[in-house]
Amino acid sequence: MMRIHNNLHARCNQQHTMHRGGRGHGLGHGFGRGFGGRHGDDTGGRGPRRRMFDSGELRLVLLKLIADEPRHGYDLIRRIEELTGGAYAPSPGVIYPTLTLLDDMGQIAAQQSEGSKKLFAITPEGQAELDINEERIEALIARLRAIGKERQRPDAASVRRAMGNLRQVLINRLGSREADTETLNAIVALIDEAAQKIERL
Template sequence: MRGGRHGGPFAIEIDLGEGPRRGGGGRRRFDGDELRLILLKLIAEAARHGYDLIREIEARTGGAYAPSPGVVYPTLTLLDEMGLIEQAASEGTKKLFAATPAGEAHLAEHAEKVEALLARLTDLSDARARGEGGPVRRAMHNLKAAVIGRVSQGAETETLHAITDILDDAARRIERL
């Protein structure tokens, strides 16, 4: 197989910013302390359960980010153990959480940081609305799927060379834009 200046047919990893995150690898949008503050703030606004928090963050980012349940639920447990939230009366099986007076005081103490974190949520939404990388990211995913699909079918050397030439040509054309 021949790899051009930009790598072979498998070297098409390009970081154009992150799309929706639903687990898996990649960097986190918010560290643990930041996510705790965001969740606490949202719970202080209205009693919520875990899935509702995930949906609310996704809505506030315009779909650009949704924390995974594997991060949200342990964080809720921690907030509960810290005495910042407590289980509220709920209908059904989902645990509904409300902020405690200690949680409200914690938010007041960190009000400036909380506002900055909420602004970051809005910034993610604004960037998504502007389409920063969106159509390009979609096209890259389509390209990646097409290349991997074709190569995994057991393409012959001639086909692999043709794919590599197409990718290298596309890279050169984009660089000239």
Template structure:
């Protein structure tokens, strides 16, 4: 079984009647220049190759699902960890990619849990990965290189927890003035969290 023609089209730079969507160009936490454009970025710069070239992200998602059937959120975490926390695709990047791969017949929903869908690779998806093995290996090598260069930064799990903490605190304070008891209780929670971090 041969690679789906849509994958061949993107590997040649053709659009097969539809424009390449922004999510395939590496848009994510740091915006369109993150993967190395004219302004450069942690994965590239002038004269250096982009992290994700046109259509690369769908190969990344397909390979991760082939390695382990996954939900969308698990794929986001896996990509983030693969690049050492330097980049995390948003749900608005990943879920359209999953839909496209499903329409191509490269993946299929193997299990549902409410709104959560567990995706698994199909025989056609496996054939695509075999056919494009060298290209996929090159993409993952660039991701590993990004991880090595970003290795001094905080772990992705810590960055995610910090963001969740900031968001929860901001939302709570936005609900209106706090009573004296609420102020004391919230301050105690924050103090306890700080002590926990110090003692970790």
């Protein structure tokens, strides 16, 4: 919120320079970039996101899901997507090399199955790895489930919708060169007031 406040004041000063004959580029050129982007693997101008899995974590998650029941690669992708409520689905380019690694390590083994898909089952070596990392794996699965629950909360969806509306209104209103200093100050005051009220809830 402070960044929005500073951006608005910076644009206000820029527009004042334009009125005096300066060479400012106008609000429409620079303001939108601060609000751009979308959720997902793109950063959308909001900086890098934390990766869903750190080194070795995906391997443990796949091992746990295969221990629950033998699975194909696509089944694993779908199961992780289900756990996160659709917020994240690992790509085949991530899943299949990890399965190959687990197979090479002797922790899973391909079973005979119908069709061309490989059905993987856990081995005694894989079960031993699960036993050693039991607490870590439980925390990983809990984290995925928490993402899914958060994703499905209707109130969270409403907040995202409201934030999207505010973003679009700001882009439309401040993209106009007709926005004067008084209007910008009024917008800043409204945003600050809303932030203070939310903080007191």
